[in-house]
Amino acid sequence: xxxxxxxxxxxxxxxxxxxxxxxxxxxxxxxxxxxxxxxxxxxxxxxxxxxxxxxxxxxxxxxxxxxxxxxxxxxxxxxxxxxxxxxxxxxxxxxxxxxxxxxxxxxxxxxxxxxxxxxxxxxxxxxxxxxxxxxxxxxxxxxxxxxxxxxxxxxxxxxxxxxxxxxxxxxxxxxxxxxxxxxxxxxxxxxxxxxxxxxxxxxxxxxxxxxxxxxxxxxx
Amino acid sequence: xxxxxxxxxxxxxxxxxxxxxxxxxxxxxxxxxxxxxxxxxxxxxxxxxxxxxxxxxxxxxxxxxxxxxxxxxxxxxxxxxxxxxxxxxxxxxxxxxxxxxxxxxxxxxxxxxxxxxxxxxxxxxxxxxxxxxxxxxxxxxxxxxxxxxxxxxxxxxxxxxxxxxxxxxxxxxxxxxxxxxxxxxxxxxxxxxxxxxxxxxxxxxxxxxxxxxxxxxxxx
Numbered sequence: 231x232x233x234x235x236x237x238x239x240x241x242x243x244x245x246x247x248x249x250x251x252x253x254x255x256x257x258x259x260x261x262x263x264x265x266x267x268x269x270x271x272x273x274x275x276x277x278x279x280x281x282x283x284x285x286x287x288x289x290x291x292x293x294x295x296x297x298x299x300x301x302x303x304x305x306x307x308x309x310x311x312x313x314x315x316x317x318x319x320x321x322x323x324x325x326x327x328x329x330x331x332x333x334x335x336x337x338x339x340x341x342x343x344x345x346x347x348x349x350x351x352x353x354x355x356x357x358x359x360x361x362x363x364x365x366x367x368x369x370x371x372x373x374x375x376x377x378x379x380x381x382x383x384x385x386x387x388x389x390x391x392x393x394x395x396x397x398x399x400x401x402x403x404x405x406x407x408x409x410x411x412x413x414x415x416x417x418x419x420x421x422x423x424x425x426x427x428x429x430x431x432x433x434x435x436x437x438x439x440x441x442x443x444x445x446x447x448x449x450x
Numbered sequence: 451x452x453x454x455x456x457x458x459x460x461x462x463x464x465x466x467x468x469x470x471x472x473x474x475x476x477x478x479x480x481x482x483x484x485x486x487x488x489x490x491x492x493x494x495x496x497x498x499x500x501x502x503x504x505x506x507x508x509x510x511x512x513x514x515x516x517x518x519x520x521x522x523x524x525x526x527x528x529x530x531x532x533x534x535x536x537x538x539x540x541x542x543x544x545x546x547x548x549x550x551x552x553x554x555x556x557x558x559x560x561x562x563x564x565x566x567x568x569x570x571x572x573x574x575x576x577x578x579x580x581x582x583x584x585x586x587x588x589x590x591x592x593x594x595x596x597x598x599x600x601x602x603x604x605x606x607x608x609x610x611x612x613x614x615x616x617x618x619x620x621x622x623x624x625x626x627x628x629x630x631x632x633x634x635x636x637x638x639x640x641x642x643x644x645x646x647x648x649x650x651x652x653x654x655x656x657x658x659x660x661x662x663x664x665x666x667x668x669x670x
Contacts, residue, residue, distance in 0.1 A: 296523065300516050304564050331566035332559055335603050339555040343524050346551035372602040379599050382592040383555050 233259040235350035237341050240264055242278030243418045244436065245356030245394060248402050250282060251409040252393050253354050261348060262288055264295045265337050267330065268302035274423035281415040296340055301330065334367040335376070338390060342380055345388045353390045360398055361435060370395055399439035407443075414448035426450065453479040455570035457561050460484055462498030463638045464656065465576030465614060468622050470502060471629040472613050473574050481568060482508055484515045485557050487550065488522035494643035501635040516560055521550065554587040555596070558610060562600055565608045573610045580618055581655060590615055619659035627663075634668035646670065 236258035240246040253260050264279040266272045276295065283293050334357070341353045355373075362368045373392050380388050394402060406413050418436045419426040426433050426449060440447045456478035460466040473480050484499040486492045496515065503513050554577070561573045575593075582588045593612050600608050614622060626633050638656045639646040646653050646669060660667045 294523065296520050298518075298520060300518060301560075301563070303514065303516065304560070304567055330563070332563040332600075332604055335559040335599065336556065336563065339552055339559045340521075340524070343521070343550070343552040343556060347524055366605055367603040369602065372599070375595075375599040375602045379555065379592070379595040380552075382589065382595045383587040384552055385586055 233257055234352070235259050235261060235348055236352040236354050237261045237263050237345050237348070237350050239337060239341060239353065239355045240279050240282065241356070242275035242282070242416060243356075243432070244399075244402060244406060244413060244416045244439075245358055245361075246279075247282055247411050247413065247416050248394055248406050248409070249354045249356040250286060251406065251411040253352075254286060255409060258352065258354075259292075260286075260288060261292050261294065261344070261350060263337075263341055263344065264293070265340070266295065266297050266299060267333070268299040270421065271417065271419060271423050274417050274419075278415060278417040282412065285412045285415060294344065298336065298340075301333070301336065304331070332367065334365075334372075338376055341390075342384055342388055346384055346386055349386065351386075351388060353388060355390060355392055357392050357395050358397060358399075358402070359395055362431075368395075398442075399435050400442040403439045403443050403445075417449075453477055454572070455479050455481060455568055456572040456574050457481045457483050457565050457568070457570050459557060459561060459573065459575045460499050460502065461576070462495035462502070462636060463576075463652070464619075464622060464626060464633055464636045464659075465578055465581075467502055467631050467633065467636050468614055468626050468629070469574045469576040470506060471626065471631040473572075474506060475629060478572065478574075479512075480506075480508060481512050481514065481564070481570060483557075483561055483564065484513070485560070486515065486517050486519055487553070488519040490641065491637065491639060491643050494637050494639075498635060498637040502632065505632045505635060514564065518556065518560075521553070521556065524551070552587065554592075558596055561610075562604055562608055566604055566606050569606065571606075571608060573608060575610060575612055577612050577615050578617060578619075578622070579615055582651075588615075618662075619655050620662040623659045623663050623665075637669075 236253050238250050238253050238260050240250060240262045250260065262283055264276060266276065338353065345353055357368050359368055366372065373390050377390055418432045420430040420432045421427040436447065456473050458470050458473050458480050460470060460482045470480065482503055484496060486496065558573065565573055577588050579588055593610050597610055638652045640650040640652045641647040656667065
């Protein structure tokens with residue numbers, strides 16, 4: 231019997247590493263999806279994506295890289311707008327200025343489209359509430375609403391799963407260790423591509439997690 | 451007081467012409483959005499979009515053309531897959547092979563993203579049930595589910611409206627006449643860019659509508 235198929239949304243960070251490892255542990259045939267959308271560190275993230283795929287021997291024709299840099303035309307986010315600096319302070323309403331409006335919905339909609347063509351039954355995304363309590367589309371209720379939409383808008387039965395949404399970064403790192411996932415191949419920094427800046431929100435979350443488990447980051 | 455803003459999803463066809471005319475009649479400042487996604491007739495549709503925008507004197511900086519031809523990488527539809535012919539017969543499960551999986555969700559997600567940046571409160575889409583009863587994302591319940599998703603996933607209050615979803619093509623043409631909308635500037639054919647093929651589903655719907663109102667199509 232063939233394995234069930236799952237699309238895994240991978241950004242190249244430690245959250246997407248863990249969902250990859252968990253999806254393989256659960257017995258899925260995985261189809262990793264990387265989305266370039268003009269983020270400042272996209273080249274480095276893409277390298278991390280391919281390094282992680284190589285580690286898990288994911289065939290080239292199972293990986294998909296979608297170029298959605300057109301999203302930059304919409305603007306409004308420090309991640310895609312060259313004229314804005316990434317701020318570590320939260321913006322109005324507790325939403326950081328790195329928020330790309332409705333970004334996860336765009337990515338998930340592409341993932342559903344691909345899932346229909348592949349006949350994949352799951353879409354796995356590494357959303358984590360703790361990372362970004364101010365991002366409207368990182369909350370569990372949001373994913374429930376998206377699954378509801380899929381039931382009306384798609385032909386096949388496809389379900390989004392968020393296996394690590396309630397984990398702390400410390401739990402995520404511990405799970406990566408348990409699964410012997412190659413954390414040194416990931417990339418988290420929003421600002422730099424050579425050496426992590428150490429000051430953006432994403433670097434800080436990563437540093438705190440390594441401190442919490444009493445280990446040092448192999449990237450540093 | 452400034453007018454409320456609405457994004458109008460325009461394909462260049464008669465449905466999107468009518469929602470444009472209705473949005474202007476309702477007093478909105480409109481921001482037309484055209485999406486290229488590798489459809490076979492995209493150049494002709496884009497011309498229709500700009501001709502309609504010019505007719506209504508929509509400023510250039512209010513129009514947005516998004517290039518989502520990356521969608522062609524997903525495949526599975528005769529509209530974007532050069533190796534597939536557009537069939538007029540319905541496919542399995544009553545879904546025509548011109549169906550691009552979850553396409554409207556992708557387009558709407560971009561529209562919501564742009565609406566957040568603009569501060570637009572409405573997104574107007576010319577979905578019509580009668581056109582495509584087999585397209586899962588042309589049904590009213592689908593739009594209800596999408597509005598539910600927006601409430602969880604977006605920062606602002608944004609609502610999708612489908613003002614012509616229950617109209618027949620005959621009613622749509624009659625409304626276009628009432629509003630003196632320039633039907634001769636639209637394009638409906640899925641297959642050709644010079645002269646309508648007359649055989650694709652979209653051409654047939656258009657012909658039937660003109661016959662029903664007893665007029666001839668200015669394009670023919």
